[in-house]
Amino acid sequence: MSSLLGRKGTKVTNILLPEYDYIVVGAGSAGAVVAARLSEDAGSSILLLEAGGDDYGDKMVAVPLMYGALQRTHRDWMLSVEPQKHALKAFKGNRNYYPRGKMLGGSSNLNAMIYVRGCRLDFDRWAELGCEGWSYEDVLPYFLKSEAFVDINNGDSIVEKDYHNTRGPQEVTRFSPSSLSRVFRSAGEELGYKTVDYNGREMIGVSPSFTNVTKNGLRASTSRAFLRPAMDRPNLHISIHSHVEKVLIEGSRAVGVLVKKDGREVTVRCRKEVVICAGAIMSPQILLLSGIGPRQHLDEAKIPVLKELPVGENLQDHLFVPVTSPVTSTDLLARSTLLNPLNILKYLWSGGGWLRVSPITELAFFRLGSATPPGMPDIQFHVVPSAQEKGVRDRTEKMFDYKDEIFTDYLASGAKIFGSRQGFSISVTLLHPKSTGTVRLNVVDPKGPPLVDPNFLARQEDVDIFVKGIREAQRFLDTKAMKAIGAESRNIERAYKPILWQHAYDSDGYYGEYVRHFAHNVYHPTSTCKMGAIDDPTTVVDSQLRVKGFSNLRVADASVIPEVISGNTNAACVMIGEKAADLIRGIDSVRQFRKPLFSKL
Numbered sequence: 001m002s003s004l005l006g007r008k009g010t011k012v013t014n015i016l017l018p019e020y021d022y023i024v025v026g027a028g029s030a031g032a033v034v035a036a037r038l039s040e041d042a043g044s045s046i047l048l049l050e051a052g053g054d055d056y057g058d059k060m061v062a063v064p065l066m067y068g069a070l071q072r073t074h075r076d077w078m079l080s081v082e083p084q085k086h087a088l089k090a091f092k093g094n095r096n097y098y099p100r101g102k103m104l105g106g107s108s109n110l111n112a113m114i115y116v117r118g119c120r121l122d123f124d125r126w127a128e129l130g131c132e133g134w135s136y137e138d139v140l141p142y143f144l145k146s147e148a149f150v151d152i153n154n155g156d157s158i159v160e161k162d163y164h165n166t167r168g169p170q171e172v173t174r175f176s177p178s179s180l181s182r183v184f185r186s187a188g189e190e191l192g193y194k195t196v197d198y199n200g201r202e203m204i205g206v207s208p209s210f211t212n213v214t215k216n217g218l219r220a221s222t223s224r225a226f227l228r229p230a231m232d233r234p235n236l237h238i239s240i241h242s243h244v245e246k247v248l249i250e251g252s253r254a255v256g257v258l259v260k261k262d263g264r265e266v267t268v269r270c271r272k273e274v275v276i277c278a279g280a281i282m283s284p285q286i287l288l289l290s291g292i293g294p295r296q297h298l299d300e301a302k303i304p305v306l307k308e309l310p311v312g313e314n315l316q317d318h319l320f321v322p323v324t325s326p327v328t329s330t331d332l333l334a335r336s337t338l339l340n341p342l343n344i345l346k347y348l349w350s351g352g353g354w355l356r357v358s359p360i361t362e363l364a365f366f367r368l369g370s371a372t373p374p375g376m377p378d379i380q381f382h383v384v385p386s387a388q389e390k391g392v393r394d395r396t397e398k399m400f401d402y403k404d405e406i407f408t409d410y411l412a413s414g415a416k417i418f419g420s421r422q423g424f425s426i427s428v429t430l431l432h433p434k435s436t437g438t439v440r441l442n443v444v445d446p447k448g449p450p451l452v453d454p455n456f457l458a459r460q461e462d463v464d465i466f467v468k469g470i471r472e473a474q475r476f477l478d479t480k481a482m483k484a485i486g487a488e489s490r491n492i493e494r495a496y497k498p499i500l501w502q503h504a505y506d507s508d509g510y511y512g513e514y515v516r517h518f519a520h521n522v523y524h525p526t527s528t529c530k531m532g533a534i535d536d537p538t539t540v541v542d543s544q545l546r547v548k549g550f551s552n553l554r555v556a557d558a559s560v561i562p563e564v565i566s567g568n569t570n571a572a573c574v575m576i577g578e579k580a581a582d583l584i585r586g587i588d589s590v591r592q593f594r595k596p597l598f599s600k601l
């Protein structure tokens with residue numbers, strides 16, 4: 001095999017050989033893991049194709065607090081959702097911007113780094129739905145395999161040690177920089193919620209965020225954790241700026257892929273398997289372009305049908321809506337904190353301080369309705385301790401593309417409420433939406449950006465749970481602990497009155513309308529190539545992640561998740577990558593994580 005061409009510190013190739021054993025499409029949260037693990041077999045040759053560029057040396061990506069500056073840049077696919085009928089009413093065109101990572105590491109390099117595995121009952125439900133081998137007991141060892149928990153707090157009492165591994169490749173740390181963390185926990189305790197390790201035995205309760213940030217304060221993306229250590233292997237070729245257009249299929253076998261690289265179309269063949277890891281939006285696009293999907297849609301796009309499957313159906317995503325409050329604390333994230341030279345020096349010296357944090361410092365999980373089984377949350381809080389400073393607020397809110405009249409009112413009322421006070425927001429997140437949507441080709445330009453229609457809030461039950469979540473956030477803000485720092489629970493009125501005036505202020509109808517206007521997507525799309533029982537007509541891949549009807553074509557990423565999990569989706573994608581590699585290699589690499597743990601569960 002030819003040697004890899006590269007520059008110092010990174011090794012991407014400009015040469016594509018005509019044939020490899022395995023072709024992995026997409027180097028994101030799951031794909032980077034699949035390629036790195038497959039390359040552990042020195043006898044196999046692997047090509048990893050990534051449409052975006054290299055992340056090596058990109059400091060904006062590496063420094064956690066630069067999170068907000070990455071979107072709408074070359075690192076992002078820069079998609080939008082289609083106009084929504086039932087939601088996003090406050091946003092221009094009733095649409096939302098929809099960032100997806102486009103570089104080595106994929107969305108693990110664009111995301112907010114929150115490390116949440118999901119609820120054990122999520123995975124037991126996957127097994128019930130026909131995903132054999134994906135119950136909690138089956139998948140926990142894979143979560144553990146990838147994790148390197150580093151206790152930077154020296155004896156962190158929140159962490160349940162049995163549920164963490166300290167020796168995997170991807171670092172997980174926990175760091176709470178502001179006094180809000182303590183106050184938030186006290187507020188939870190006043191309401192009877194425990195402080196939990198949400199990746200441990202139970203999920204419901206409050207908890208500081210665990211993050212994929214290294215002990216040195218760098219983003220622990222899958223490219224940093226998995227790809228870079230594997231790059232020296234001569235059997236792994238990583239090709240960037242390589243956009244896969246379709247899978248080449250002969251009969252029931254994938255024989256290669258058609259790639260656009262540097263403006264040229266190149267065919268690369270595979271001897272063993274093609275593994276699609278392009279994420280919940282692009283994996284369905286590649287399958288559809290290959291002729292695998294709903295017949296009527298493929299006919300409209302004039303693509304010959306090779307196999308009729310519900311590719312691109314069943315899109316699920318989380319939505320959140322902010323509940324903001326002013327507070328008198330002064331140690332929240334403010335522009336002055338960020339620009340403070342001492343803070344910058346602290347980070348450069350030790351990787352400590354505010355620059356190392358995810359913008360979401362606290363989480364909480366609740367079961368407020370009855371649609372999920374006891375123990376499985378339906379609402380999550382993302383707590384963002386950022387100061388509501390004028391200027392910063394204007395800029396952040398501009399990014400959301402509010403309709404002009406709303407934007408003006410919103411800013412004016414924000415200025416009135418916060419004045420010179422600091423503030424924070426509780427982003428109330430709907431975990432198990434009943435509404436599902438689609439990813440479709442744009443039939444006039446099938447290779448262009450796909451059409452993403454999440455059909456947000458089509459079902460009234462979704463709004464009803466959301467309103468319960470807002471009420472819970474108000475209860476938090478009304479606790480003694482919160483009042484002591486000047487929190488106020490009824491600021492949702494802000495400028496929304498002109499739109500919502502037909503409902504009595506503070507009524508459920510009022511907040512329902514607030515949700516339909518201001519709830520925003522959280523960027524956790526899943527389930528567009530749903531995994532499950534082979535005879536279930538809603539599934540695209542079987543429990544071995546094989547596209548139904550094809551012997552050597554798999555999908556391994558967020559798109560196979562049968563139902564979106566109770567939390568942020570990155571860790572689950574890494575787990576899927578780990579398990580996919582074992583399924584492909586025909587090995588059980590996690591035996592050591594299984595035995596000691598399950599005797600204690």
Ligand SMILES: Cc1cc2nc3c(=O)[nH]c(=O)nc-3n(C[C@H](O)[C@H](O)[C@H](O)COP(=O)(O)OP(=O)(O)OC[C@H]3O[C@@H](n4cnc5c(N)ncnc54)[C@H](O)[C@@H]3O)c2cc1C
Nearest residue numbers: 026028029030051106107111112113114244279558568570
């Ligand atoms: C802004 C943002 C914030 C988020 N915050 C969090 C968080 O804090 N915690 C959390 O758990 N989750 C978070 N998520 C979600 C999480 O990051 C994703 O669920 C996860 O990264 C998805 O992994 P994936 O492997 O399915 O896809 P991705 O990681 O998106 O990987 C897909 C890869 O395939 C490449 N690709 C796509 N099409 C092609 C093609 N045709 N040819 C070649 N390559 C292609 C892409 O460029 C990309 O590198 C966030 C996501 C976003 C966008």
